[in-house]
Amino acid sequence: MDYSYVFLILLLPALTFVLLGLAGMKMSHKTAGLIGTCSLAIITVLCYYTAFEYFLVQGRDAATGLYPTVTVFDVTWLKFSELLTFNIGFRITPISAMMLIVISTVSFMVHIYSFGYMHGEKGFQRYYAFLSLFTMSMLGLVVATNIFQMYLFWELVGVSSYLLIGFYYPLHAAVAASKKAFIVTRFADLFFLIGILFYSFYVGTFNYDLTAMAPAQAGALQQASWIMPTALFLMFIGGAGKSAMFPLHIWLPDAMEGPTPVSALIHAATMVVAGVYLVASLFPLFIEFAPQALHWVAYIAAFTAFYAAAVACCQSDIKRVLAFSTISQIGFMLVALGVCMPDPELGKVAMTEEYADVNGLGYMAGMYHLFTHAMFKACLFLGAGCIIHAVHSNEKMYMGGLRKYMPVTHWTFLISCLAIAGIPFFSGFCSKDEILVACYNFSPVMGVIMSGIAAMTAFYMFRLYYSIFWGKSYYETHKAEGAHQPHEAPATMTIPLIVLSAITMLVGIFGTLHVFEFGEFVSANGIGFGTHTNWAVAASSTILALCGIALATYMYKGEETPVADMLAKKFPRLHEAAYRRFYLDEVWMFVTHKIIFRCVSRPLAWFDRHVVDGAMNFMAWGANEAGESIRGWQSGDVRQYAVWFLTGAVALVLICICL
Known part of the structure; x- marks a missing residue:
């Protein structure tokens, strides 16, 4: 296949950033926005075409039945010695091709949405320049041919997030949030860098592939069994910082000080999923050299998912509810990757034919959930932006009854809430149930814990939904005092909501039908693994999700919330602790x-x-x-x-x- 055009996927956003950064202030807002959006439209087309060529035209390898790794180009950038050589290239794998679709789609929707949301903002041109830099950084990260190139773009992602979170730099809170995100993630990235140095020193390469490893290095790794687990876990700490895993999660809720479209981009397609992609890229190394480290990834992620879900149940700022929801869902993805290896204490041997499906399911489930989560979480954040745009506040006490005034936002928000809750015929059902099956295959205890967290997800998301769209209307009770009447957002903001909710619906319908008709789960990344449907898990998770929705309906649908108020008064310390994020x-x-x-x-x-x-x-x-x-x-x-x-x-x- 001819992939000679793919360098444009990185070149175009880089040129857009330079152009808007240097000459943007001499342009009108509309011109700068059109340049940024049109550039992203071209990039999106190229990304979709690349994925089409890779998955459908080139297809699977006839011998192995798997999609091959394609290195389009790999050039030497800096060469200090035979060992210390830094290459820059473009590598296509099933998960990188999927990430090209995710990043370009969400970023393109954010570019369109920002036309309406950021209209009239000072620094509009600078905002679009930073968006291009952010997109280019994440695209470069997922197509990296080696770990050092990934680290290079990894740091660019951190710089981009710092610039965008602190976009409203006259506000002290925005500056403090951007510094907090930068410092916490830099602290984690120090461990990532140390892990890379460990890895490269003992292995003799920065590449993911160890097939060409010298015999001397292979012998050293066999004699010192601690080297690879240590290096890989240190690199995971860097991913934990980016993906806001406990206890390095503290930067993400405060990152909401940036513009809401930036929050959608960070949570759905760029920064927080970088850690998941890192573990997925290093997955063969974890499998071969550090299965116990992979288990610890699952344990840390499971605790993080529970912690974030508990905090989300008590937040009043709608963007912070979604922020902790993201932390919890990222935990789901990393749990899926971490449970791929069966527990050796049970006497099961990894990567044998008997347990091949278990390994493949967890990997596939994590990547599939990354894809589905990106679409409905972007829709939720952009919907929250429409709501904030209408009521001029993040607090749910200033909302209520908005379904009458914002029908498009209401329906798209509801679709995304049903998806994240795991209701059948919505995309979250397919991916989240795959994760639960993988968890039960790994350990019944892990399966029960993650099922409980899934029920909590349904509860806090519909708590948010009812508080915004069904609760007591702040406008109707305060219009005599001059309260601002809510209104639907302009088309530039609602069209991305419709597109993202449509993707959520279509993926959910076809994925669920595939489950029901063929008895297999769908893989969005084309890894080639699958498993027969576990009807007990599918049914129980659906029942738990419905129970969570029913409880939220009982407590929050009405104009008054006596049950919720009574519980808050009965357990004031617990409620205050959860509201204060357990004082972390x-x-x-x-x-x-x-x-x-x-x-x-x-x-x-x-x-x-x-x-x-x-x-x-x-x-x-x-x-x-x-x-x-x-x-x-x-x-x-x-x-x-x-x-x-x-x-x-x-x-x-x-x-x-x-x-």
């Missing part, structure tokens, strides 16, 4: 200020000022004093020089005579 921010503030700053940074600063600087200052003082003491010797007086010369000559003669 306060814990981090204590750790950083009382322990790191006071016990580590201050002693180091004292040592730097008094010992390091003192030593340097003493040396400078000593040199100065020595110069002052002998400066008289260079007076320019010939008579003085003659005296010193004769005195020295006499002294030397006397010394020679004595010796």
Whole structure:
């Protein structure tokens, strides 16, 4: 196949960023927006065409039945030695082809949506320049041919998020949120870099593929079994920072200070899914060298999913509810990857024919959920933007009854809520049930825990839905006081909602029908793994989702919420703790200020000022004093020089005579 055009997928957004960044202020808002959006439209077409060529035209390898890895180009960028060589290239795999579709689709919808949402904003051109940089960074990350290239674009993703989260830089909260996101993710990226250095030093390459590894490196890995698990888990910590896994999740809720379309892009298609993609890219290495590390990924992700779901049940800011929902759903994806290996304590051997389906199902389920989640979560965030645009507040107390005033937003939001809840004929049902089946295959305890979290997801999402669209209308109860009347968003904002909800519906309908008709789950990434339908899991998860929706309906559908108010008063400490995110921010503030700053940074600063600087200052003082003491010797007086010369000559003669 001829993939010679794919370099444009990275070149076009880079050129758009440079053009809008340098000349954007000389353009009108409309011109800058059109340039950014048209560029993304071309990129989207190229991404879809690449995926079409890869999946449908080229197809599976006849010998293996799997989609091959295609390296379109791989050029040497920097070469310091045979080992220390940095390459830049373009690599297509099933998951990277899927990610090209996800990133381009969501980013294109965000570009269109921003025409309406960001209309009249100061820095409109700068905003579109940053969007192009963000998109280019994530596209470069998923097509990287080696881990170092991934790290390069990984850091560009971090820079882009910093710029966009802090877009409203005159606001202190936005600046603080952007710095918080940057510092937390940089802290995690330090471990990622250390892991890369471990990996490259012992393996002798930055590539994902170890088939060409030298015999010396292979022998070293066999003798030191701790090397690869350590390197891979360190790299996972970097992914945990990007994907907001506990306890590195604290930056993501505050990232809501950025424009809402940016939140949709971060949560659906770029930053937070980078960690999932990292683990998926390194999956063969985890399978072969670090299955226990993969289990720990699942345990950490499962706890994160539960924690985030519990916090989401008590939030009042609608964007923060969606933020914690994203954290929980990312946890689902990483759990799916982490449970791919059967538990060795049960005596099961990994990658045998008997358990091949178990391994394949978890990997496929995680990637499939990444795809479905991107569409309905982008729709939810963009819908939240329409709501905020209408009521001028993030707090649900200023909403209520909006279904009468915002019908398009209402129906698209409802479709996305049904999808994330896991109701049949919506996309979330197919992907989330695959994850639950993989969890039950790994461990019944893990399956029960994740099923419970799925029920919590249905509850808090419909709590949000009813509070926004069915609760007591703030406008109707305060219009006499001059409350602003809500209104539907313009077409530039509602069309992306319709497109994303349509994708959610179509994927859900065809995926669910495939389950019912053929007894197999659908794989969105084309890995080639599948499993027979577990009807017990499918039925129980659907019942749990319906129970969660029913409980939310009972507690929040009416204009008054007596049951919810009673529970909040009966358990005030628990409610306050969940609302305050179980005080994790306060814990981090204590750790950083009382322990790191006071016990580590201050002693180091004292040592730097008094010992390091003192030593340097003493040396400078000593040199100065020595110069002052002998400066008289260079007076320019010939008579003085003659005296010193004769005195020295006499002294030397006397010394020679004595010796």
